[in-house]
Structure formats: structure tokens, C-alpha cells
Amino acid sequence: MTIEIALGAVRVDDRAATAARALAVARSTALGVLGDAAAAEDVAQEVAIVALQRSPRDPAKLDAWLHRVAVRKAIDETRRRKRRRTIALGGTDDDTPARRRRPPAEAAALDDGVVRALALLRPLPPRQRAALTLRYVHDLPDDAIARALGCRPATVRSLLARGRDALRETLEDR
Amino acid sequence: MIEDLLAPLAPREPTDAEIERLLARADARRRRRRIRIASGAALATAAATAALAALPSPEEAPVVTAASLLGTTAALAADQPGPPAWTGYRYTRQVWRHKQGSATIERVEEQWTDSAWQGRRSSPRAKVVAGELAPASAAPELPADVRREIAERPAQLSERARSAIAAASVPDPKYVLGARDIQTPRDMPNLYGDAALAKVPLADLPTDADALASLLLESHEDGRWTLYGGWDPVPEAVKYGVLRDILTLLTLANVTPDQRAGLITVLRDYEGVTPLPAVKDHRGREGRGVDIAGIRVIFSPETAEVLEWSEGEDVHTFVVSGHVTRIGDRP
Numbered sequence: 001m002t003i004e005i006a007l008g009a010v011r012v013d014d015r016a017a018t019a020a021r022a023l024a025v026a027r028s029t030a031l032g033v034l035g036d037a038a039a040a041e042d043v044a045q046e047v048a049i050v051a052l053q054r055s056p057r058d059p060a061k062l063d064a065w066l067h068r069v070a071v072r073k074a075i076d077e078t079r080r081r082k083r084r085r086t087i088a089l090g091g092t093d094d095d096t097p098a099r100r101r102r103p104p105a106e107a108a109a110l111d112d113g114v115v116r117a118l119a120l121l122r123p124l125p126p127r128q129r130a131a132l133t134l135r136y137v138h139d140l141p142d143d144a145i146a147r148a149l150g151c152r153p154a155t156v157r158s159l160l161a162r163g164r165d166a167l168r169e170t171l172e173d174r
Numbered sequence: 175m176i177e178d179l180l181a182p183l184a185p186r187e188p189t190d191a192e193i194e195r196l197l198a199r200a201d202a203r204r205r206r207r208r209i210r211i212a213s214g215a216a217l218a219t220a221a222a223t224a225a226l227a228a229l230p231s232p233e234e235a236p237v238v239t240a241a242s243l244l245g246t247t248a249a250l251a252a253d254q255p256g257p258p259a260w261t262g263y264r265y266t267r268q269v270w271r272h273k274q275g276s277a278t279i280e281r282v283e284e285q286w287t288d289s290a291w292q293g294r295r296s297s298p299r300a301k302v303v304a305g306e307l308a309p310a311s312a313a314p315e316l317p318a319d320v321r322r323e324i325a326e327r328p329a330q331l332s333e334r335a336r337s338a339i340a341a342a343s344v345p346d347p348k349y350v351l352g353a354r355d356i357q358t359p360r361d362m363p364n365l366y367g368d369a370a371l372a373k374v375p376l377a378d379l380p381t382d383a384d385a386l387a388s389l390l391l392e393s394h395e396d397g398r399w400t401l402y403g404g405w406d407p408v409p410e411a412v413k414y415g416v417l418r419d420i421l422t423l424l425t426l427a428n429v430t431p432d433q434r435a436g437l438i439t440v441l442r443d444y445e446g447v448t449p450l451p452a453v454k455d456h457r458g459r460e461g462r463g464v465d466i467a468g469i470r471v472i473f474s475p476e477t478a479e480v481l482e483w484s485e486g487e488d489v490h491t492f493v494v495s496g497h498v499t500r501i502g503d504r505p
Binding site: 015016019020023024025027028031032038039041042045048049052053080111113114116117118120121132133136137138164167 | 176177179180181182183184185186187188192193196197199200239241242245384
């Protein structure tokens, strides 16, 4: 099975091609927003299954649909994770510090470059992470990012500018 | 510059195996939905079985996280046919195996519980299945100085005094093994006990997992549903207590399918929860489950009922679980 992923030429004439494209785009998008491979995989699987059931059949629209749904599901998941209290038996209510110290279980399986990219994005708010991922990973223009995030292009420009500033600060601190 | 740093996140082509697994999951989900729509409540169990049988085998299954395993189980629990909310009785037939000294004891117990923890618990005489139960006369006498310590400062006992008390606490085998038939409120206030959920109004338990987790933690902290008030739990024990009560609610309480789904989902919030995608209970039944800090919970892959939960040598195996309209009825 040969499926073009990195380029725009997507064959959606069979289910396998749609599945491959959906999984690849949703996984990459969700990973950028969530910063957690296991959670991103859950989101990607959900998005890809929905894509197989009711995504646009027009290849030109499929990617836009995938970006929009993956970003929104991933942002929803970050909110849910923030709301949810991690219940540590016999310990304190440590939701974040211990979890931040603990490397993700799947980190060992990730490529070093991916780990570094996620570490850069991790301090940013989810919408900035989403905007930067869609621009610099998926190469989308402002208006496409705006459609994915459900906001105006001006808001996207602002998100990108703040995100870039934050990344530069992080890099200068290193 | 930023492009270069983020480039490793670029989409990568899934493997053929990943694509096949995804297509299989999508097909299984579509089949389940069709079956659910087409069949009535009487066919629901058979339908779930058929749909699950079509799932890929464990060797082909994608990597399962605790969250996804519990999410799938919760969705299955929510899909189960349910009687009108909080009516009738939850029925369970449980085999409870535990250690008493060097003996392993097995008790088979039936329970009928209504939505206020009222009902009946009944079991024939328990069996010693391994080891030997010490006679009550085997308990050593407490040394004089320990007796004095207990009399003088019962709230601040030394380690030695605690050990001596533990060694002397040998229950009478007649009580440990005897047949039981408890009816509430005749014999005791309820079938639950006097801890945090003694007076829980089941109708107030939300189905949203986040809200449910918060409510259970808060109620264990402030004791709002305890029998007698004066609740002052050890802070470190609250989360463990909530976990044990989630298991009690899942196995014995007369909750709705949606509430069971919420309770299962809360388990994923426990730190260190480990998925067990394929595991067998002590009766050899296959299920899927999780380990949480030494507590193992195994769910039926067909009904999402708890097949078994265990903590060390304390094993609760649920042979039958269901709903009936009267005490004495069985599903």
C-alpha cells in the first residue's frame, strides 16, 4: 500500500488511503497540541474512525476537515485533563508537578527530534501550540488555521506572534 | 528556524498494520451501532458478544492505554440494558476468598441491594480451602504491661502493644466460618457499613466522570453521607477509600448503566493505573482490566460487569451480577 502523506496529493478513492491520511494528519496535529503521544494516539484514532464514517470525500476538503476536528478534539482533551484531578493513592493531590517530572511512558519510543519539539511547545497554551503546529508542521496559511481554530485570521496572527516570542524566549534561555 | 525545530512532528505514514487495525476498529464500531439499533434489550447481550467477537485478536490489537481500555469498557457499560433508575434490587453471587491467619477461606455469598443499601445478604457456611484456621483458644494472652498501656493511654499505643493486640486477635472460627443471613434494617442499619457512602443518594451521583470523581473525593473528605457524623478521615486514606467505594458501587450498588460508566471512567484518574488488555480471573474467565496500586479489577468484555477485583489474597469473584425486582429472585 503506497500512500502519499507529506505531500498534498491524497488518494481518497479507497478507505485505506483515507484511513492512512486521517491517522497521519490527526496524529501529528494532536501530538503538537497535546504533547503526549498516548493521548494524541487516542485522539487520532477517534478522528480517523469518524473520518472513515463521515468525512468529506473530496480530497481537497479532507485535510481541512481533519485539521479542524483533530485540533478541536485535542484542545478539548487538554481541557479535560486540566479539569480532571489525578488521584494519587496515598500521596498528595499532585496532579501536575510529579507528572511533569515523570517522563511520559512512551517518551522512550519517540524520536529525539520529536521529544525536543514537544518540549519546546509544552509551556505554551493549547491554542498557541495548535496555531504553531498548523503553521510550521502542516504549512497552513492564516485563513486555514483560523478555520481550524474557529477564530478570525487576525487572532491567528496574534497567536502565532505570541507563540513565536515564547519559543524564542525558551531558546534564548537554553 | 522554528520550522526546523518542529519538523520532526510532521505527519508520518502509518504502517499497513496500523491502517488495518484502524479499519477493523471502525468496522467493529459500525457493526456495534447497527446491532444496537436493530435489536431490543433482550438481544443486547448477544449483540455485544457478536460485535466483540469481530474485533481483532489481542495479537493484532493496537497498543492499549488504561484510558482507552477504561473508555471502551465504560462505553460498553453505558450500552447495557438497564431497568428504571434505582428501582428493584442489584443481585450478586460472589465468591470471596481471603486469608485468615494461615488459612484461606472461601465464602459464597448472595446479595440483594436496593438503592438505599437495604436488602439481604446470605451465605452458607464458609470453607477453609487451604491451611488451617487457628482455634480461638490459640490466641496468646496480652502481657500485663500491654494491658496496663491499653488502660492508661489507649489512643497512643506503642508498636509493641499494637503487635501484641494483633497477635491476640484471633477470631472464633465459629464466627469466621458460620452461615450468615443478614436482613436490613432488622439485623444492621444497611448492607454497606458506616463509612463514607452509607447514606449516598444514588440519584445525586452524576454520570460525568470528572464531576463524579470530585463528588466522591469531597464526600469522603467531609463525610456528608456517613451514618452518624463525626467523620474525620485520615487524609492519606481518602483516595484509597474512594477507590474501594467505586468498586463497591460498581459491584453491589443499584446504580444505572450511565452511572456505572462514569464510575469506570473515574478509575483512569488514578495515578499509576496499568492496563491489562487480556487477563483471566480466578475462575479462568477472560476479561480486561486494570491494576491500581495493588488492586486488580477485571471487567467482562461482553457486559463491562466486574468479574473480579482483588487486593493481594483478598479476592472477590462475581459469578452472577444482575437486576431483579424482589429479594429472593435471581437473574
